[in-house]
Amino acid sequence: MNTLIIYDSVFGNTEKIARVMGDALSETGPVEVLHVSKVNSDSLIGRDVLLVGSPTRAFQPTKGIKQFFKHIPGGGLKGMKVGAFDTRASLVDINSRFLDFMVKLFGYAAEPIDTLLVKKGGERLLQPAGFFVKDSEGPLKEGEAERAAEWVNQGK
Numbered sequence: 001m002n003t004l005i006i007y008d009s010v011f012g013n014t015e016k017i018a019r020v021m022g023d024a025l026s027e028t029g030p031v032e033v034l035h036v037s038k039v040n041s042d043s044l045i046g047r048d049v050l051l052v053g054s055p056t057r058a059f060q061p062t063k064g065i066k067q068f069f070k071h072i073p074g075g076g077l078k079g080m081k082v083g084a085f086d087t088r089a090s091l092v093d094i095n096s097r098f099l100d101f102m103v104k105l106f107g108y109a110a111e112p113i114d115t116l117l118v119k120k121g122g123e124r125l126l127q128p129a130g131f132f133v134k135d136s137e138g139p140l141k142e143g144e145a146e147r148a149a150e151w152v153n154q155g156k
């Protein structure tokens with residue numbers, strides 16, 4: 001199994017999660033963990049599995065992740081197994097009714113990433129997943145790195 005994990009990250013939390021996933025998958029074959037700015041047209045060649053992760057920013061993936069999908073042609077992910085993940089703030093910590101309401105309406109980054117991965121021809125290997133940071137910039141909440149490893153282990 002040849003895996004590519006593409007991530008974007010502003011404060012480093014999503015990168016940490018991506019690297020934990022990479023380590024957890026290393027026994028399954030080659031794994032590359034790439035910042036989205038380093039992805040080029042050759043990056044997807046020969047991959048069996050593609051995981052894409054982003055911080056949730058204003059209920060969405062980052063611009064970088066959205067741009068990445070714009071460059072993938074229709075059917076470009078055919079034959080690849082895919083999974084989407086994000087990092088997000090914990091609503092319990094923020095305790096805002098307004099934010100609860102907005103999140104119910106607009107959600108998090110992992111779901112739109114999952115939709116794009118499948119729209120481009122990928123076969124969903126893992127259900128979209130979100131990992132919590134403390135406050136708005138992190139660090140990761142306790143146990144989230146372990147949960148990220150468990151998440152990818154389900155796809156082995």
Ligand SMILES: Cc1cc2nc3c(=O)[nH]c(=O)nc-3n(C[C@H](O)[C@H](O)[C@H](O)COP(=O)(O)O)c2cc1C
Nearest residue numbers: 009010011012013014055057058059087088089136
């Ligand atoms: C400008 C800004 C907007 C954010 N918007 C959201 C949001 O809509 N929903 C959410 O759960 N967290 C939101 N967050 C928290 C981010 O998800 C958090 O900073 C991110 O998970 C950290 O990942 P990173 O270290 O990889 O950048 C926001 C943070 C910032 C700074």
